[in-house]
Amino acid sequence: MGYTWFQFFANWRYLVDPCYQVIEPYHDNELISMYIFRNLNHTQVCYVGLTASPTIGWWHPTLDAGMRKQFLTIGGKAYSKPIFIGSFNNAFSLPCGWTLNLDMSWNTQGHSALPLFIWHKEEWTSLCVEVFFTTA
Numbered sequence: 001m002g003y004t005w006f007q008f009f010a011n012w013r014y015l016v017d018p019c020y021q022v023i024e025p026y027h028d029n030e031l032i033s034m035y036i037f038r039n040l041n042h043t044q045v046c047y048v049g050l051t052a053s054p055t056i057g058w059w060h061p062t063l064d065a066g067m068r069k070q071f072l073t074i075g076g077k078a079y080s081k082p083i084f085i086g087s088f089n090n091a092f093s094l095p096c097g098w099t100l101n102l103d104m105s106w107n108t109q110g111h112s113a114l115p116l117f118i119w120h121k122e123e124w125t126s127l128c129v130e131v132f133f134t135t136a
Helices: none
Strands: 006-016 019-026 029-039 042-052 059-071 083-093 099-107 124-132
Touching: none
Parallel strands: none
Antiparallel strands: 006 042, 019 029, 042 059, 059 083, 083 099, 099 124
16 A cells, blocks of 8 residues: 555465474583474464655655564464564765765564574664766
8 A cells, every 4th residue: 555655565474384493402411502493383474564755856765664573482482572673765866967875774673583583682773875876
């Protein structure tokens, strides 16, 4: 669903018999680890978000905000903490065909994919500056 410069999106997936990987000690020896594949009956994940991308003269901002949440329980432990994601990308049309991009993104900590890939780091922000140009 969208407007000329505004969009909303939503996605839901139901996965049957997914495989995931766990790390377990070898014969109760914590110094040796084994990777073991296991199966689940099912899991679910949903994504929702919105994007605003107007053009204001020579400035082309894009603001994205979204959330990813999985519904996953393994061994009585829930891995369902949502991750909120945002980005603010800016493109500036400069003379001589140059474009200046000033982009940043942000996300909260939460659970992503299966337990092996759980986000344990704190919230983060990144900033990137790029200059593109074309030759005539």
